[in-house]
Amino acid sequence: MATADALRVNGLAAGYGPVQVLFGVELRVGDGEMVAVCGPNGVGKSTLLRVLSGLTAPSAGSVALYGHDITNDITNVAAAARVRLGLSTVVGQAAFGSLTVLENLRLFGYQTKKPQKSITAALSVFPRLHERRDQLAATLSGGERQMLAxxxxxxxxxxLLLIDELSLGLAPVVVGALVEMVRRLNRAGTTVVVVEQSVNVALSLVDRMLFMEKGAIVAEHSAAFLQAQPQRLQSLILGGHS
Known part of the structure; x- marks a missing residue:
């Protein structure tokens, strides 16, 4: 029997009050795939992630996680419960600044069977965080806060991991290390959807790229195709999807 897609979005509409931001978004992500959602500021990328993670309610359409609708009136799943279903979100360099690195990690380890073992394993992957484990998160650099996330x-x-702006404001050498970390997560079986303004970062990371304009996905291509067709890529970056 075929494995269900990790994520399927059909006819998704959402916004804030009277302002509609998403217009009939259609999206499919296969299990184990890495996909980037690209586009300039203001086209609805972050709003899409908010709806997927349960922080913003859709006004129409559906979101299915591994074949199960998590957004309709009967089966609507709250944001915290989506984490227990295997959906996790990394939003920029978000951290609790008044807590230490170790205290931040303990907040996320409470659901695991062996939290200390999980925290120790995570710190072993990021030696810099281990060195700063007793330091307040507010005093970390941008790259270190992204590592913490x-x-x-x-x-x-x-x-399924959703990442909003992996590379924003970070030095290239830091971005390279973070990209390799995301690849490692994917190799371990995690499906990844990353919202990314840097097309070069997206091309280096994902299997497939989706482009948004005016609250809808207007084009999608494999990363390999776009690397071989720079003119097509340039057209998409500039908004020429037709």
Missing amino acids: LAKTLIQQPR
Whole structure:
């Protein structure tokens, strides 16, 4: 029997009050795949992730996680419960600044059977965080805070990982290390959807790229195709999807 897609989105619409942001979004992500959602600011990328993670309710459409609808009136699943179903989200460099690195990680280890073992394993992957384990998260650099966000993911061991702006504001050498960490998670079986403004970062990481304009996905291509067709890629970046 065929394995269900990790994520399937049909006719998704959402917004904030009277302002509609998403218009009939259609999206499919296969189990074990890495996909990037690209586009300039303001096209609805972050709103899409908020709906997928349960932080913003859709006004129409559906989201299915491994074949199970998690958004309709009967089966609607709250954000916290989606984490227990295997969905985890990394939003920028978010961390509890008044807590130490270790205290931040303990917050995410409470659901695991052996939290200390999971935390120790995560810190072993990020030696820099281990060195700063007793340091307040507010005093970390941007790259270190992004490492902390990914370390949280290592502890949670999600089936599906959503990442919002992996590379934003970070030095290339730091981005390279984070990209390799995401690849490692994927090789371990985690499906990845990353919202990314840097097309070069997305091309280096994912299998397939989706492009958004005006609240809808207007084009999708494999990363290999776009690397071989730079003119097509440039057209998509500039909004020429037709």
